[in-house]
Amino acid sequence: MDFISVLSIFVLACFVGYYVVWSVTPALHTPLMAVTNAISSVIIVGALIASAEAGSATAKWLGLAAVVLASINIFGGFAVTERMLAMYKKKDSK
């Protein structure tokens, strides 16, 4: 993909993000931060590419370290979000 296509996706996604985040209820702002934290660990894609290619041993180990860090975030982030969201109950559901 050329730079302009990538930039277009980025700019449009910023607008999508703007409207989607404003529609998040303030009561869920903490879970929002936890889940954005989890999904920003999609950086694991880059970490996997780096650790899979045998071109440079140092790069591979940097990649594997990044895989560990991103995995902590992915599993931890989604799990803690799930735990928080499970606590939100309506009045009559008790």
Add this chain to the structure above:
Amino acid sequence: MSLPRDVEPLAVPPGTDYGMSHAVETAATHGPTNPWVALAYLVAGVFFILALRGLSSPATSRAGNRNGMIGMLIAVVTVIVTHDIANIVEILIAIAIGGLIGFTIARKIAMTQMPELVAGFHSLVGMAAVLVGLAAWMNPGAFGILDAEGQILTVSRIELGLGIAIGAITFSGSVIAFLKLSGRMGGKPIMLPGRHVINLGTLAAIIALIAAYAMSATAGPGEGWMIIAVAVLAFAIGFLLIIPIGGADMPVVVSMLNSYSGWAAAAMGFTLGNTAMIITGALVGSSGAILSYIMCRAMNRSFISVIAGGFGADDSAAGGGEAREQRPYKQGSADDAAFMLEQAEKVIIIPGYGMAVAQAQHALREMGDVLKAKGVDVKYAIHPVAGRMPGHMNVLLAEANVPYDEVFELEDINSEFAQADIAFIIGANDVVNPAAKTDKSSPIYGMPVFDVGNAKQVFFIKRSMGGVGYAGVDNDVFYLNQTTMLLSDAKKMVEEIVKALD
């Protein structure tokens, strides 16, 4: 050792031919060329959008979180199946180690510790971005960012520089935020002389180094000391930026670092031409930016002044020596409060960070239940900056089984105080201080506050009359005619009220 995927040593003679074909291939494959792969990443990105969309209501939020997991699964599976991975065992072990640590932390963490957990997680995203950036710099061929001469593409050099810089700032800033939020480092702002000059100078140096790297003649794999210098300076500036920021501004800092972790992921997404990473980065980046804006607005502080740091530092320095004027106030007991609460028709409870510190949320919910059973209308009012991160108080109340439809935001409930019999303040202070509306010299002037003075009666739970809020200002609500101060530990006081109600 396995060979890189496109190399067939028998078919391709070594030398110029291989070099040419490799160069042509990599120049054309800035990111995935296979349309199915690109499509898979796009689908993952859409799932991430749906994940955030789900959070518009607690009813749909859990489905949203699941969508996030599906998106992540798609992205990870796609990258694994489309690359010839020689060391799948190593990678799976790395994922298992990280996953186990993540799961354990997520299960054990107390809800009161959520701000420090989120700050800690942000630091990991930042560090991961730095590591991926450095790996791409050392092995650019794997990321398809080499040009025909074996140099890293100019645009990729800028993306790498930015990604590493933002990642490093996110890392060191989040580490400081984590240490401050978890109480391992004092919450008081630490002021360095000339810090604005130092910060701006460092920032300028980072930009200059990235520019120098982009224009450098030698930028092959692992070449260019500027990248290392960028990382070092960015680590330093993240540290310098957050050190002078005090505890009260932490909600803004945590949101800001949330935003940075997104921009770091987006920068890496540009390097890889990966839509899932770019979409996610943009979503997270805007999310953090919007939360920072909401927090700043709720404190009537400009973003710049928060980042410049030092909120409340002058007051705490002056407040120590100065003897404060003694004004008369009314003190009450748990029995008094219980008696009045029982008689009331409408009670609005305003919890603040002090409630979380005292772990009084469960006792508070019990009190609410008893009152509701007696026919009292009980509502909870939450200020946007209550707690140490956006929405923190809502989570704590949800944990204590307070139904979310009894919890209201500032602008939705503020007009109701005029009809309320009792405003019950527990562990909050600055968010009910009328000085924010009347006293132009007050550090919290202009901050939207609850009009508790409009309620017929005010009960104010506070440990002692000595301590003041984070802003270090006295509160006129203490001395109102209708105010009764309940001076005690919040949890103990609420438990006593519950006992007295029975």
